[in-house]
Amino acid sequence: RSRAPVEPRMALENAAPSVVGKAASRPWAPEDEDDSIADAFDAREIFDLVRNINDPEHPLSLEELKVVRLEHCEVDDKACTVRVMFTPTIPHCSMATLIGLSIRVRLLRALPPRFKVDVLINPGTHASEAAVNKQLADKERVAAALENSHLLEVVNQCLSIKAA
Amino acid sequence: AMAAVPVAVLEGHDAAVWDAAWHPQQPLLATSGADRTVRLWAPEGDAWHCVRILDGGHARTVRAVSWSPCGRFLATASFDSTICIWDRTDDYECTATLEGHDNEVKHCQWSASGSLLATCGRDKSVWIWEVDDDGEFECLAVLNEHSQDVKRLAWHPKLDVLASASYDNKIKLYREDADDWIPSDTLDGHDSTVWGIAFDAAGEMLASCSDDRTVKIWRSYAPNNTRGVQTNGVDPKWKCVSTLSGYHDRPIYDIAWSHSTGILATAGGDNKLCFFQKNLESSDDEPSFEVVATVIQAHTQDINSVAWSHADPSLAASVSDDGLVKLWRVTAA
Numbered sequence: 001r002s003r004a005p006v007e008p009r010m011a012l013e014n015a016a017p018s019v020v021g022k023a024a025s026r027p028w029a030p031e032d033e034d035d036s037i038a039d040a041f042d043a044r045e046i047f048d049l050v051r052n053i054n055d056p057e058h059p060l061s062l063e064e065l066k067v068v069r070l071e072h073c074e075v076d077d078k079a080c081t082v083r084v085m086f087t088p089t090i091p092h093c094s095m096a097t098l099i100g101l102s103i104r105v106r107l108l109r110a111l112p113p114r115f116k117v118d119v120l121i122n123p124g125t126h127a128s129e130a131a132v133n134k135q136l137a138d139k140e141r142v143a144a145a146l147e148n149s150h151l152l153e154v155v156n157q158c159l160s161i162k163a164a
Numbered sequence: 165a166m167a168a169v170p171v172a173v174l175e176g177h178d179a180a181v182w183d184a185a186w187h188p189q190q191p192l193l194a195t196s197g198a199d200r201t202v203r204l205w206a207p208e209g210d211a212w213h214c215v216r217i218l219d220g221g222h223a224r225t226v227r228a229v230s231w232s233p234c235g236r237f238l239a240t241a242s243f244d245s246t247i248c249i250w251d252r253t254d255d256y257e258c259t260a261t262l263e264g265h266d267n268e269v270k271h272c273q274w275s276a277s278g279s280l281l282a283t284c285g286r287d288k289s290v291w292i293w294e295v296d297d298d299g300e301f302e303c304l305a306v307l308n309e310h311s312q313d314v315k316r317l318a319w320h321p322k323l324d325v326l327a328s329a330s331y332d333n334k335i336k337l338y339r340e341d342a343d344d345w346i347p348s349d350t351l352d353g354h355d356s357t358v359w360g361i362a363f364d365a366a367g368e369m370l371a372s373c374s375d376d377r378t379v380k381i382w383r384s385y386a387p388n389n390t391r392g393v394q395t396n397g398v399d400p401k402w403k404c405v406s407t408l409s410g411y412h413d414r415p416i417y418d419i420a421w422s423h424s425t426g427i428l429a430t431a432g433g434d435n436k437l438c439f440f441q442k443n444l445e446s447s448d449d450e451p452s453f454e455v456v457a458t459v460i461q462a463h464t465q466d467i468n469s470v471a472w473s474h475a476d477p478s479l480a481a482s483v484s485d486d487g488l489v490k491l492w493r494v495t496a497a
Contacts, residue, residue: 113464113465113485113486114464114465116414116433116434134331134356134357137375137415138331138357138375139433139466140227140270140315141286141313143180143198143225143243144224144225144243144267144268144286147224147225147243
C-alpha cells in the first residue's frame with residue numbers, strides 16, 4: 001500500500017524533443033596520472049556524472065535532450081556544495097520529479113558524503129517549479145522513496161548504462 | 165558563555181541515524197535509523213555502550229523513537245507504516261503493533277500523562293491513540309488538518325494539547341472537546357517545511373525549526389489577555405514573538421528545549437549544533453535569544469535530531485546521516 005511520489009506515464013508527452021550531440025570525453029592531463037596530487041572536484045566531473053542518465057521516456061540521455069548542461073553544474077569543493085539545475089524538455093513534463101530524483105541519486109551514490117547536493121529546476125522552465133524543488137530537497141521523502149522497490153527500479157533504469 | 169564539549173561517540177548503526185530519545189528517568193538513550201534497528205545506549209563504568217539492539221520489529225527505516233513518561237514503554241515509528249510498542253519490563257518484547265497509517269509514519273510521541281500516544285505521517289494525518297492499563301491501544305481520533313505530510317509532533321508538558329508540524333509550512337494545535345479532538349489553532353509563519361517543534365517547561369512557549377533556516381518562538385495568549393491579542397473563542401492564540409535567523413545555512417532538522425536549563429538546542433543540515441538561551445531581561449512578549457554555544461562540524465553529515473537527557477540535564481545527544489550518535493556536555497565555559 002505504499003505510495004510512489006511519481007508515477008511514470010506511458011504516453012510520450014513530448015514526442016519530438018530537440019536533441020544535441022554529446023560532449024567529447026574530458027581530455028586527460030599529465031597530472032591526472034599522478035596519485036600524489038589531490039584533485040578538487042570541478043563542474044565537468046559533476047556534468048560527467050549526470051549527462052549519461054537515461055531519460056525516462058526517450059531512448060536518449062539527459063545531455064542529448066539538453067536537460068542537463070555543463071553550465072548548469074556547479075561545485076565548490078572547499079565548501080562541499082554541489083548544485084545541478086536541470087531543464088525539463090517541456091514546462092508541463094510530468095517526469096520532472098523522477099528526472100530530478102535520478103540526478104540526486106546518481107550524485108548521492110557517486111560523490112563523497114561530505115558534499116551537500118542541491119538539485120533544482122532551471123528557473124522559469126517548469127510549471128510546478130517550486131513544488132518539484134521542494135520535493136527534491138526533502139531528504140525524508142527522498143529516503144522514503146528510495147525504500148520503495150518499484151520506484152527504486154525506475155530510478156535504477158534511468159541510471160543504468162546502456163549497451164553501446 | 166557556555167561550551168559544548170564532546171563526551172562520547174557511539175558507533176553501531178549501519179546507516180543514517182534519524183532520531184534519539186532519552187529515557188525519562190535513567191541515563192539510557194534510544195536511537196533509530198535507516199538500518200531498521202533501534203539501539204539502546206547506557207554508561208558502563210566510564211564509557212557508553214550499546215546495551216541492546218531491537219531489530220525485527222520494522223521492515224523499513226525507523227524514523228522516530230519515544231519513551232512513555234513512566235519509562236516502561238518505547239514507541240517506534242517506521243516508514244513501513246507501523247508503530248511498534250516495546251515493553252522494557254518484558255525484556256523489550258514488542259507487545260503491540262499499531263496499524264492504520266496508509267504509508268510512512270514519521271513521528272510518534274507520548275502525552276505527559278502517558279495515557280495517549282500521537283502518531284503522524286506521509287498520509288497527512290495525525291492519529292491519537294489511548295492506552296489502557298492492559299497495554300491495549302484504541303484510536304480516539306484521526307485528524308486531517310494538514311494539506312501535506314506531517315513531520316513532527318509535540319505534546320504540551322502539562323495539558324492534553326498536541327502540536328503537529330508539516331510540509332505544508334504550518335503548525336496545528338489540537339485539544340480534546342467532549343469525546344472528540346478538535347483543531348484549536350494554526351501557526352502560520354514559516355516559509356517552508358516545519359521539521360521540528362518543542363514546548364518550553366511551562367508550556368507557555370513553543371519553538372519551531374524549518375527548512376527555511378529559521379527558528380520561530382511562539383507564545384500562548386489566553387482569552388481576554390491584557391496584551392490585546394485576539395483569541396479563537398475559548399482557546400489561546402499562539403503568536404510568533406521572535407524569529408532567529410542567520411545561525412544555520414541549511415535546513416534545521418530538529419529543535420529541543422531543555423525543561424531543566426531552558427537551553428534551546430538546534431540541529432542542522434549544515435552539520436552544526438547551536439545552543440540558545442533567552443535573555444532574562446527581555447520580556448516574554450518580545451523575547452530575545454542569544455547563542456551561548458555552537459559546534460561547527462559536530463558531525464560530518466546532516467544532523468537529524470538533538471535531545472536533552474532528563475537524568476543528566478547538561479547532557480545532549482545528536483544523531484546524523486554519518487551513522488554516529490554523539491553526546492555533548494553543555495556547561496558554563
